[in-house]
Amino acid sequence: GAGVSQSPSNKVTEKGKDVELRCDPISGHTALYWYRQSLGQGLEFLIYFQGNSAPDKSGLPSDRFSAERTGGSVSTLTIQRTQQEDSAVYLCASSLGLRGRRFNEQFFGPGTRLTVL
């Protein structure tokens, strides 16, 4: 079956512009995660969705970052007034979510490489 897909694969933008990154999770996966991968910071958690709600937003680095999920499926990560330090690969992952006491692994998309000039 189809895996997690992300678009665009690459995005180059100018400092101060807004960008939107899209994630299509695996069908039926109720949990969705955004992570950021950069040379200096490694892999960092940004936000977690269960269905359309986001019970854990603790990783969002500033109020310029926001995300939403609609229909329990597609998610969009928005970065407003981009800065050069926002340059990174943004990874989306989905999982079946928490079922009883069994923890399900997360499946990752290929990422969106964001470059802020």
Next chain:
Amino acid sequence: AQSVAQPEDQVNVAEGNPLTVKCTYSVSGNPYLFWYVQYPNRGLQFLLKYITGDNLVKGSYGFEAEFNKSQTSFHLKKPSALVSDSALYFCAVRGGLYNQGGKLIFGQGTELSVKP
């Protein structure tokens, strides 16, 4: 707070030799541990996980990992390395409270290079 450490930035192995990629963790409570692999310009691929049960966990592509509670380690192993195993390997632990969805906390990654 939960954390993961991968003490080696790079591991070099000859093809056919056994490989080990090290990982140690720090958690409160029972650890849920994972290994992922990342090939160039690709997302992360799940290799294996330890939730409970046998300390030796078998995963994809012939990899296995040994959970050692007393040493708080979860080293990744493979009996015979292949050149195609060359990639970036990440150890991760489930972070946060149970009802916070299980975000992953990653180590800094270990670059594995397997030479013919």
